[in-house]
Amino acid sequence: MQWLYLAIAVIFEIAVAIAAGKAQGFKDRGWTIATLVSGAIGTYFLSRALLTFNVGVGYAIWTSVSGIGITVLGVLLFGQRLNWQKALGIVIIIAGVVGLQLSGAA
Template sequence: MAWIYLLIAAVFEVIFALATNATEGFTQLWPSLLTAGAAATGIFFLSLALKTLDVGVGYTIWTGIGSVGTVVLGTLIFGEEINLWKALAFVLIIGGVLGLKLSDRASAGTPSAA
């Protein structure tokens, strides 16, 4: 269930980032409310995921998925450019997220120190 919570948290992280762009420095009411609500909801679901996941794994995956999702949707919604270097960075981020997910699965049978 922790991974589902983490995925939900990452979706709200993307909403938060994209809505922040529309706040115009928090001078626009509805985008500002959406930004605050998405941030709070994302952090809430992240906290649920971190009941089970290591904070280093959970937080890193949350920000990684949020980063990639924000760039992809920023390209589609705002027409932002993706060049070769950005694409390479996305591949590395996705690889890191997958590596952390696999490392968490591998250590699931190992008792934690905490």
């Protein structure tokens, strides 16, 4: 169940990043509310996941998978460019997450 909680937290963290980008420095009320609500929901599910995960490992997985998701969506939805340095960074992050999982610290 902790993996489901972590996956939900990742989805809402990605939503936070997208909404915060659209909120224009919290000038747009609708996107500001979306940012804050998504953040609260994501934090709730992260806290549920961290009841089982080692805090450092769970947090590292949450932030890294969210970062990858945000980068990929930026390319797919917002026309941002994916150069070889970003792609290499994603590969390194994935390797790090796999390494954390293999450590058995979850």
